[in-house]
Amino acid sequence: MEDIVIKGSHKDYFIPSVNFNSQTGICELGGESFLEDTVEFYNPIISWLTEFTENVKKPLAFIIKLTYFNTSTSRCILDILNVLKDYEEAGGEVVINWHYDENDIDMEEDIEDYMIDTGLDINLIAFSNGTE
Amino acid sequence: MDGKQEIYDSMKGHNVHISYTGVFDGQILSVIAKNIEYSLSQDPIVNKKMFKVFLELAQNISYYSDEKLAVNKHEESGVGTITIQEFKNHFVFATGNIISKVDTEKIERKCKKINSLTREDLRKFKREQRKLPAGAKGGGNIGLIQVALTSENPIDYKLIPLEDGKHFYIIATKVDKF
Numbered sequence: 001m002e003d004i005v006i007k008g009s010h011k012d013y014f015i016p017s018v019n020f021n022s023q024t025g026i027c028e029l030g031g032e033s034f035l036e037d038t039v040e041f042y043n044p045i046i047s048w049l050t051e052f053t054e055n056v057k058k059p060l061a062f063i064i065k066l067t068y069f070n071t072s073t074s075r076c077i078l079d080i081l082n083v084l085k086d087y088e089e090a091g092g093e094v095v096i097n098w099h100y101d102e103n104d105i106d107m108e109e110d111i112e113d114y115m116i117d118t119g120l121d122i123n124l125i126a127f128s129n130g131t132e
Numbered sequence: 133m134d135g136k137q138e139i140y141d142s143m144k145g146h147n148v149h150i151s152y153t154g155v156f157d158g159q160i161l162s163v164i165a166k167n168i169e170y171s172l173s174q175d176p177i178v179n180k181k182m183f184k185v186f187l188e189l190a191q192n193i194s195y196y197s198d199e200k201l202a203v204n205k206h207e208e209s210g211v212g213t214i215t216i217q218e219f220k221n222h223f224v225f226a227t228g229n230i231i232s233k234v235d236t237e238k239i240e241r242k243c244k245k246i247n248s249l250t251r252e253d254l255r256k257f258k259r260e261q262r263k264l265p266a267g268a269k270g271g272g273n274i275g276l277i278q279v280a281l282t283s284e285n286p287i288d289y290k291l292i293p294l295e296d297g298k299h300f301y302i303i304a305t306k307v308d309k310f
Contacts, residue, residue, distance in 0.1 A: 006197065010162070010166065011162075012158055013158045013162055033189060034162070034165075034191075036158050039266070065175075068183070070191060070275075071273075071274045071278050072266070073295075075262055075266055078262060101180075103177045103180075104175070106184070106281060106282055109281070113255055116264075117263075
């Protein structure tokens with residue numbers, strides 16, 4: 001299956017960077033997410049993950065480095081995490097690392113809320129002053 | 133006040149950093165958001181909060197204003213107004229837009245509920261609402277809850293009756309400087 005590589009941009013709207021690699025199983029989502037049509041952007045990403053978990057079935061590392069996402073995106077992230085949860089329940093190996101600014105209390109609470117919603121273990125990785 | 137122009141005019145005030153009235157399309161929102169993120173406060177945490185509050189409030193107008201305009205033949209976006217004023221210890225975000233008769237009662241109920249909840253209950257309410265079907269463009273249901281969570285202040289709101297059962301909907305929320 002083809003990898004997904006999307007370069008993030010800030011021109012019109014805020015397009016997140018996406019780097020999903022089917023060989024390594026490392027999938028990164030970073031930058032800022034505020035899109036003209038959130039569902040249209042994330043649907044192929046969710047489909048890719050579903051295909052990976054159903055056909056490739058390798059260990060999967062999901063790395064989130066989003067510094068901002070709007071509430072529409074937050075629904076799509078929940079959909080992504082639910083795919084990962086289903087994979088884990090079906091015997092797949094999943095690691096989720098979520099990098100966030102240590103001063104961003106909202107983000108930390110968001111990650112905790114996703115853990116409550118999905119039952120997934122998410123590794124919280126705090127960084128300071130915009131650097132890791 | 134019964135005319136929308138008078139209401140727009142009345143929302144201008146002192147110490148205004150940003151004031152915009154017009155169509156809330158994504159390109160304009162991106163420009164204003166970037167200005168807010170880097171220039172309003174010396175404190176990056178406060179700037180981030182203001183960036184987030186602005187984008188959620190602005191997207192509410194974009195999606196749900198009853199007054200809409202097309203930009204460059206693209207899809208229509210909502211029309212409304214936003215001002216950001218600075219005071220000694222806080223910034224105030226005020227937005228205004230027209231809402232339909234149908235939305236009025238729903239919005240009033242939601243604002244009352246948000247203001248009655250503790251932070252923990254707001255988070256729970258957000259999780260519940262996020263599981264419901266999405267609204268326009270994937271949005272809806274949780275933007276205002278996020279504004280209350282991010283600003284850490286209640287939402288002041290006012291509904292001014294216009295003709296045809298429509299209302300002019302004003303929201304004001306504070307972001308503390310410290």
